[in-house]
Amino acid sequence: xxxxxxxxxxxxxxxxxxxxxxxxxxxxxxxxxxxxxxxxxxxxxxxxxxxxxxxxxxxxxxxxxxxxxxxxxxxxxxxxxxxxxxxxxxxxxxxxxxxxxxxxxxxxxxxxxxxx
Numbered sequence: 171x172x173x174x175x176x177x178x179x180x181x182x183x184x185x186x187x188x189x190x191x192x193x194x195x196x197x198x199x200x201x202x203x204x205x206x207x208x209x210x211x212x213x214x215x216x217x218x219x220x221x222x223x224x225x226x227x228x229x230x231x232x233x234x235x236x237x238x239x240x241x242x243x244x245x246x247x248x249x250x251x252x253x254x255x256x257x258x259x260x261x262x263x264x265x266x267x268x269x270x271x272x273x274x275x276x277x278x279x280x281x282x283x284x285x286x
Contacts, residue, residue, distance in 0.1 A: 180277065187235040187274050194270070195242050195262045199230065201252055206245040217241075234278055239271035
């Protein structure tokens with residue numbers, strides 16, 4: 171059986187997790203996404219760049235939590251390649267972001283989607 175995502179009780183938790191991810195990476199979210207596609211995606215193109223960027227431009231809530239967290243975590247390894255990231259006084263809490271990614275991955279495995 172399948173049910174629309176909006177009707178699932180875990181949908182509110184998914185939105186809260188995405189909001190928390192965005193809070194961890196704010197205001198560097200778009201920069202991290204750009205770094206990921208500029209550097210990592212060229213070498214290992216596993217995501218559809220056009221679809222990802224279009225969805226992200228609409229809202230960060232269009233993604234699964236572990237996918238968005240993973241893209242940001244990978245991009246954080248490349249922060250020396252962006253001047254704005256190197257001089258920013260606020261850097262994302264990578265340990266908290268990684269813990270959230272792992273927890274949300276376990277949750278997503280209960281209702282997996284293609285992105286999972």
